[in-house]
Amino acid sequence: MTETVLVTGGTGFVAGWAIVRLLQQGYRVRTTLRELSKERSVRAAIATQVDADERLRFVVADLMQDDGWEAAMAGIDYVLHVASPLSGEQTSADRYALVPPARDGTLRVLKAAVAGGVRRVVMTSAAATTRQRLDRDIVSDETMWADPDDPQFDAYRVSKILAERAAWDFMKAHGGKTEFTTVLPGAVFGPILTPGNLGSVAIIDGLAKGRPALMPMLGFWVVDVRDLVDLHIAAMVSPEAAGERFLGVGEFLWMADIARILRERMSNDDAPKRELPTFIVRLMAPFLGPLRTLAPLVGRRFGVSNQKARHMLGFRPRPATDTIVDCATSLKMPYQPGSVVR
Template identity: 35%
Template sequence: MIEGLVVVTGASGFVGKWTTIELLRAGYSVRGSVRSETKAEAVRRAVEAQLGAEALGRLEFVRLDLLSDSGWAPAMRGVSAVMHVAAQILAEEPKDPQVVIKPAVDGTERVLRFAAAAGVKRIVMTSSIATIGYGHGQTSGVRTYSEADFTNLDGMRRSWAYCIGKTLAERSAWAYARAEELELTTIHPGAILGPALDADASISLGMVTGLLDGSTPAMPRIGFVVSDVRDVAEMHVAALQRAESIGQRYLCTTDYMRFEHVADLLRMHYPDAPVTSRVVPDWLLQVLATFGGSVRQIINDVGNEKHYDASKGERLLGRPYRSAEEAVLSAAQSAMDTGLVKQAAR
């Protein structure tokens, strides 16, 4: 079992904050990478709210950039393990895919290279279902994927920068880990929901907030597997604590939910919220996807239903993952509490 000081990249992100909290809860010290002191202060507030002021004595920060070597060598000194959580995630498909792909691929290479140079062997990396369930020729019907599947970028119907970046980064990480004898584990969530600690939360929460405040005028006729951010964070710690996770990929996903089901659930619990019941037809999504934007990020899921067998991850964690309904409702309540949802939806 790894002990001592753990570097968490992207410590101020939605998953990064929760991972930092769970590491501190488990007794580790954390050196979090952030882009600014403002971001660091947000993590401190979240940690203190969850664990109390005592935990802050085991938390420190370094300013690092995934696209620059500056600061990485000293950041790895005295470190027992690295949790590479940082990622560039955009709500809209960028006109230049490299805006997303380059930080994913180059950033992952940089993290592993400086870890190896410092003698740090143990790496736990946040990956995604995007590296598992795409490019396999599924255009209709139901299919279940597992950790044995790896996205085939050449087989995708439409390009998707996040999927490309995550897949190339993970493939590169496994190759580098084999070459340098690093002890790598990858964690693969789906749409990450659950409670936001502050207003700087996951883009996935936009699905919930958009329904609650009425800014989503109509829903795509698709579904997705949900991950509770607390499970994702706890899986990172479980992987760190159990040697059998080395060299393994783990899905951290729960139930498949259709967008309409999310809307129905929110409508039931927030009857005064302007939750839409309108649905965008598939043909219109196909047209809109040719112009890029947010539709391009979901177009590969239109017309099919992808499930993921997460039993391997649940065995590592020692319990079932939280339900999709709990993840959605806790996301909704936290969005209300942190001001992510406009007052009119309350």
């Protein structure tokens, strides 16, 4: 019998590629939308990569509402919980303001999955949930938890830390036979399926258009969305992955490295060339709105290990240069299957 996977948040960047990859591997897929009016656009995006036919179904369920989740979980074998109730720039002065929606949405999915007898839930968290204090020269791994009171973390990352902690606490106490695993990605780039809701890809889009003209010295542990989805699926089916966390990160790139790739590999003369001195960024950050949340990270390269995902699940992230090129290409024109050779 063909197994069925529920992917939360079908309009999202990661969710779209998860749906594609699951269908390519022969699964039936059900995905949640806040409103069915989005079904046509999601189907069109998925159709550029794979023939979904009757194997793709849609249900209405909102992370912030109880309605719909019981029906969404009926007959489901696995859940990839990749959706988040939060998006865009978070500028709240209260670093804990976003915790309730992130935590409650996650627990709503987990409670429904356990009640529905789902075999395993794989939740997308964030690599930042393992990051240690910036004054410590230490490589983060899955045994570590970030301190939400650490001032390096903005409201969004605080919410990710505490939502994942709440998820583990709930599953240890109430999970029953439902297994649980988390995947912790870095900065997710790669080809887009639709032009809306760019998320982290907006960084590439901005650099390709020459913004910012003076780049802050910010760095990212890059992961390709396609490799991240493969990691989720491996975490879903591998017996040894139950009860484990997996960091999904590839290479580290500074913002200036990304701009250089755009200039050299994409012949993009608009990509910026100059960096803003770190001390100026730190001085100006309190007056620059969303940028102030990034001030602690300017000029810092914090270590992260992906060895657990490599050894246990065969994670093999592609070169970050290929990810950046594929991402920038898709921003210029619709991504087509087979257009990129891994």
